[in-house]
Amino acid sequence: MGRYLSTLRIFWIASLTAELEYKANFVIELVATAGNLVGSIFVLSLFYGRGQSLGGWSWEGALVVLGVYTLLEGVTSTLLQPNLSTIVAHVRTGSLDFVLLKPIDSQFWLSARTFSPWGLPGIALGAGLIGYAAWRAGASPAPLTLLAAALMLVASLLILYSLWFVLAASSIWFVKIWNATEVLRSVLVAGRFPVSAFPAGLRAFFTFVVPVAFLTTVPAEAILGRASGPWLLAGGAVAAGSLVVSRWFWQFALRFYTSASS
């Protein structure tokens, strides 16, 4: 465990050093993320313009969902996108061999190798929006609420990670998989709105097929102190399940790589 932590530290210092060569990027990214967020808030405000509401959610509640979405986007740009996109490159160039020859878990290496600071503005803005909107909605910062909220946020990150990883890992068979993860990314845009805002059919799809509901709506409910026990349990179970599936899938994919590569 200690070796993994110190490895993680070295990984991230190395990638920060590489990225910080381009300091202007940080400002650009901050402006882009803020612009995006303002745009999303504007679209959201259109729904609430004439005293209407979205799927029974208050304006502040919907803002919390948007905050969670922005936070997830930030984590995506910081960790998921930069790491998992290189899996495809590793498979194509054969440098996956070097990863497999290291005495360290290959899934850990592939998932945590790079740390890109460009998603940090998104994480900060998302967290800020969550805090502000939760305060305006009158959510109480009781320890139990905070704990549930933290757990559901972690669960949401794990689900997103596992989905992404499984898609990226399938590049072992279909080397050009990058388009598929783009599709995933656009489906996840649905997470900007509470899942109850969608028609029943889509709602089922976003809960059971692509668990968008668990990515933003369930954490937002937990933040607002409205999460029911069954939903919290379901969130935890889906997260644990996805993680297990992603690990199993990787081992499965490696069996193909290691028996058929050239």
Add this chain to the structure above:
Amino acid sequence: MAIVCAQGLGKTYRVADKQPGLAGTLRHFVNRRERAIEAVRDVSFSIEPGEFVGFLGANGAGKTTTLKMLTGLIHPTSGTVEVAGCQPQRRQADFLGQITLVMGQKQQLIWDLPPLDSLRVNAAVYGIPPEESRRRIAELAEMLELGDELRRPVRKLSLGQRMKAELLAALLHRPAVLFLDEPTLGLDVNAQARVRSFLADYNRRFGATVLLTSHYMADITALCPRVLLIHEGRLFYDGGLETLTQRLAPCREVRLELHAPMGADAFASYGEVESIEGREVRLLIPRERLTEQVGRLLADHAVVDLSISDPPIEDIIGRLFHQGALA
């Protein structure tokens, strides 16, 4: 105790049997046919600790497949393999910490960063303490004649410098067994020579076992007292480089300069006539009858000049690589 041991090693790939063109693709889509390709069959050998072994074979002979089985990157279809007391395909941390693989056409260094940053990553992954890793980097850098290059981004290094830095990264954890796949590929003659002398030095200093593949015969002749020759997936030869020459070239070439031109029939009884051009005759005579036949030639004909030569190993194996056929 052998440190590398392969017993009846075999690998069969299943590949799609597909005709070219759109029609072929469609036919393949409807009626999928697969073909089994035996890349490696029934290969057995063992290597003692500290040995420096050359691994020869034409492109596609099965060298890389064998190396990948020895490093655990692919699973053998048949047979067993044991390296440093472990089964490679299980890829246990204990095993991975004892081996390394260097591939001339692939690189592990981070492109945009100086090699030192990649080395730091490797040190962490292999659990080498910072103090110890600094010491090892200094030692290996000195052996490789690397200095400031370690602080320059990899993309700004020459191919030779990059290969040396790759070697450093691959050897930081001080592996007991080195698998080197074309480590001198594309390097100029000087850089090749430097890598070669480093490898010899490393092998001596740390008693490491090395299995080396190379298309440059100079690498093999300079470094490897023993060679394995693989041909069409089978182990064709395992032994000293000298004996291989004799086995691949059982004849020696005798060149004669005659006093006056003669017909080919006159020489048929001495050996195989390669060519006759005017007064110049070239004959191939089996080694064991060489002295006797040369004696007869000198006695029977008016010979102005005579020379005997061994075809150089480069030519023999080069011919083998290019023709892909063994006599």
